[in-house]
Amino acid sequence: MNVNTKQGTLINGMHVHLMPSKKFKTNTVEVKFQTKISRDTITRLALLPTVLRTGCLEYKTKAEVQEQLDNLYGAGIGIGAWKSGKNHILNFQMDMANEKFIPNENTLAEEAFSFLNKMIFHPNVIDGAFDEATVAKEKETLRRQLEAMKDNKMSYANTRLIDEMAEGEVYAIHGQGYAEDLEVITGKSLYDAYAKVLETARVDLFITGDFNSEKMESTIRKALVGLTDRETEAKSDEMTVFEEMKSVKEVKEVVEYEDIQQAKLHIGYRTHTNLQDEGVVPMLVGSMILGGYMGSLLFMNVREKHSLAYYVNANMDAFSDKLFIYSGIAGADYEKTMQIIDEQIEALQKGEFTDGVLEESKSLLISDLKASQDNAIGMIDDVYKQILTGITKSSVDFIEEVAAVDKEAIMKAASKLEKDTIFFLTSKEAN
Incomplete structure (x- = not known):
């Protein structure tokens, strides 16, 4: 085309x-x-x-x-x-x-x-x-x-x-x-x-x-x-879509109280990368490994192994320098959940995940990219993304890059992750 x-x-x-x-x-x-x-x-x-x-x-x-x-x-x-x-x-x-x-x-x-x-x-x-x-x-x-x-x-x-x-x-x-x-x-x-x-x-x-x-x-x-x-x-x-990337001076912790049954623990991290940078594809794969599907580190450890979360996932915004972790937990489990989430971030940074998890995460991302080319809206979005960013890479290019990502590239990208803000919505009765 x-x-x-x-x-x-x-x-x-x-x-x-x-x-x-x-x-x-x-x-x-x-x-x-x-x-x-x-x-x-x-x-x-x-x-x-x-x-x-x-x-x-x-x-x-x-x-x-x-x-x-x-x-x-x-x-x-x-x-x-x-x-x-x-x-x-x-x-x-x-x-x-x-x-x-x-x-x-x-x-x-x-x-x-x-x-x-x-x-x-x-x-x-x-x-x-x-x-x-x-x-x-x-x-x-x-x-x-x-x-x-x-x-x-x-x-x-x-x-x-x-x-x-x-x-x-x-x-x-x-x-x-x-x-x-x-x-x-x-x-x-x-x-x-x-x-x-x-x-x-x-x-x-x-x-x-x-x-x-x-x-x-x-x-x-x-x-x-x-x-x-x-x-x-x-x-x-x-016009440009990108804002200046920021460093973390200190972690901000915000707690709010409402009369709710299930507490919400949502955490924001700075990735120090976006679509302009070569580390963005390894970080995208890393975010999938961290919390992008049911076999991810967060799902398997926070939810399945320790039964701490009603839901838990991670999502990276490649247009910005941000990655988010979302979880619904019992308010009393805040400290324990934070500890296990921190451990999964560290595991990602150290490459402590299996080759099977790596290949499955890459496969899921590639499937999403291929699916976008099977419909008219996806094809248009692919071209428009290039216009907005000035980056002349198509979905086909990204597929090739995802396929080539290895554990070392993910570890290098994940080493830049910095916890920025914790938002915890809970009830006073849970504390």
Whole structure:
């Protein structure tokens, strides 16, 4: 597949990446808007997808949107948003039938892109504001979601660990937004935030499926025209996803008390590596050995051997310098659990794990990487990751690197692990 992963072809203010493939009978389109994250705007950006999904100027209700999708041979549209390192991504995804396989049909792609153009660039905005009733309804929905996350104690412990560990970093900004921001959001302030995205974002369009590239490019030029008047990309190419890596001065320990049956012991470590570094693949394999599956060191020792944890696992964020261990335990078992977790970190650093565990961990990672290439979204994500990071490695490249990892490389990467923050949520009765 010949794709210029960084620039693509600049069409109507967008970097267009055509990814023809005979694997798929349908065409998948994604339009991604990349902007810098700010605490001041994150809640409005988190709210945007749900408001945009309700309709546009021409199709003002969800029912009208669905009717038009049905007219497009059952196309589907999704709008979502997430954090990626220091950036926020607003994503429009559309799945459509391929006119190549429909008798007497040769305008479907153009009609689908025209519909997508209306949904993205002509939202239901009057006098510079989204409909206030719609905004109020979606604000309440988001408020309930945020409350539910707080009520979910595992989710709450994850959030609080990151709050404490990444204090002062962009990483600590809640991608889902903040309940306390919702009251002041209006239809106008929400549209102002969206207009800023349209004005300043780097925009990448991906399409994969069985199509003729020349014809598809012509269709995009004709139908997806919302950014044709934009003169610049507002320095969007200068954005990076990576934050400066930090050293640990002292381990931070935070304890909170609630009336709960199961305590949450969540721990953050600095890896001193990320996707830019050669040690990232050995550390990814090491995190799998540590706590990535049921045969891992943590699972076998904390849960199975000592019966201390209801759940225990480890997860590394390769976009950042962080690895997290999550466990649900009895509050009274805090000291003993910490001791055994520390022993598993030391075991990883000393290479005290079997060749079987190493090979199984590598096999699981390779299976995940291969699976990502079997669907259109995974293929697009693979290319977009290269754009975000500037690292021109595909999943195939990572598979080769994972396969080559040995015990010594894992020991070297794991030797950099530093415990940074402990967050312990428990009940007073357990102590």
